[in-house]
Amino acid sequence: MKTMTYREAIARSMRGALEKNPRSIIYGLGVTDFTGIFGTTLGLEKEFGSGRVFDTPLSEDAMTGFAVGAALNGLYPIHIHIRADFMLLAMNQLVNSIAKYKYMYGGLFELPLLVRAVIGRSWGQGAQHSQSLQALLSHVPGLTVVMPASAQSVLDTYEYAATKARFPVISLEHRLLYDYSFNLDAGARPADPFTSRLVREGRHVTVAATSVMVADAVNAAKFVSEKAGIEAEVIDLHCLTRPDSKLLLDSVRKTGRLIVADAGWAPFGVCAEISRLVATSDPGLLKAPVQEIAQAHSPCPTAKTLENHFYPDMGTVADAICRLASGRKDHGVELPSADYKRRLYKEFKGPF
């Protein structure tokens, strides 16, 4: 089976957008420098010209509003933030302009555009280089928020965005995934990539996950299957603003047990939202309370020892699956060792 890294999938998608949509432009701080947004935009300026691929001043607010005027006049802007945290400087445009442009004018305008923002993690990225803001963004009507969790998902979503979508998309990429290699065509591929995906079938527990937690959930599911014969079903929520509720509810109907594993904070977040979806649709499906796996509800600390407590990992998910399947905290399944986890995770070495 063909494999591809997440980084390579993004790089191919960026080139593909420029090739397949002659009106597309790619810009952002660092887009044309020698690092090329972690290698995802390298060489594009030379190949497609500095009119279509360019670096920007440190002006997130203006350059986000810039996308509005560009999109209104037929361009397809792809605006990249090398850290999602920098996007907060553009919240006025994202929330007050972009999210409302179609509705507020009664459908007279459409704003096809893509904002890519990279979530940092590990090696002391700290409080302002690591935030997962999917809940904040998904809360606002008019924004379409995706968190691609695999190379295939990147390829499908970005191609659709650049060539077919007529709406603004915010994509949160996870820095930790960049070096992961994925099998292409793995799992079900929905015709419209802006929805959820079934990643692994199982009958005992449903794990609905986002971003890097999808990889953790798949690793955890394999682990508990081998160690304890527990079969977890894993759903990659992917498009947080358009989750496949049928896929989710059908899965919970089958398993009766739900874990929501999100790469963000739990309160008012994806855990809360997916729980709301089940609670307001068919709460009788649940044989046990929903388990939530999320970051500690604090800013991200820098020290490695604290960071290890801040982030959940595949061990956290494995533990939750065993607890939920057995109905007991002392489920007796030996959890993955530090060595086991070290072999799974590509160690990210900083500084950026």
Next chain:
Amino acid sequence: MTAAYEAMFRQALRIRLAEEKIAEIYPSDKIQSPVHLSIGQEPHTAALIASLAPGDQLYTTYRSHAAYLAKGGDMRLMFAELYGKASGISKGKAGSMHLCSPEHGLMGCSAIVAATISHAVGAGYAFQLLGRKDIVVSLTGDGSTEEGVFHECLNFAALRKLPVLFVIENNGLAIHAHLAGRQAFSLEKLTAAYGIPYFLSPDGLDMPAVAAQTAKIAAAVRGGAGPAVYEIRACRYMQHVGVAQDFDKGYRDRAEFEAWRARDPLVREKALIEKFRPELDREIAAAVDFAEKAPFPACEEVLKDVF
């Protein structure tokens, strides 16, 4: 008296009479939307837009009735929009603060001060990249120059020599706050720091002067000279939002307003007013009638056009 002057005068008068009609209707509560009247500022808006090409785009703010009408927007659709009717420009979802007329190049009005300046810059970039010969006008008030994004936009427009004309209507007031208490900088010097040419019309009521100045600046911007900043001084006759005057509130000087009004062509030039008033009154009456008779949007509209 030239035909061009009469056309500008007629447009300015049309806007004033339409807004006076809004003020007349407002107490009935048929218009349930915050209105920011341009009364006192219509002459410069009419003169500015008369000196642009039809393909030029405009991005402006919530005080936008004047720009909408001058750019060619249909008055009936505007009144229906203010009434919250399905036949309005945006099916009643925009109200007074978000007028637009894409076919005439009015691409949006924001209730967030300065939010449209960067839209104009993005449009200017698209024009440049696609080889379009039109220019983009960003029309905002003096308060917008205090927002950080104004500086970001001047910088990028100057860097890329974009065909964007930044027009600053300076009425000296941001809601109730005077310019002297808000700005430690001079707009002219700020503009110079970016290498952008700055122009000033000290009297926005002087329509021929504004028209001539605009034509000159627009030609340079259209010719590839890069962006320009154009300050037009004006007087807001009314309160910030709503349809009354508020000189009794003590924050502004009535004498200053009286001095402007004494020069106001829409007050002084009685012969022209008499010439145009009957047909304009008929147009306004027809627009109000259209709005009155139009249906309200159906409930299912609430969830339409979100994504």
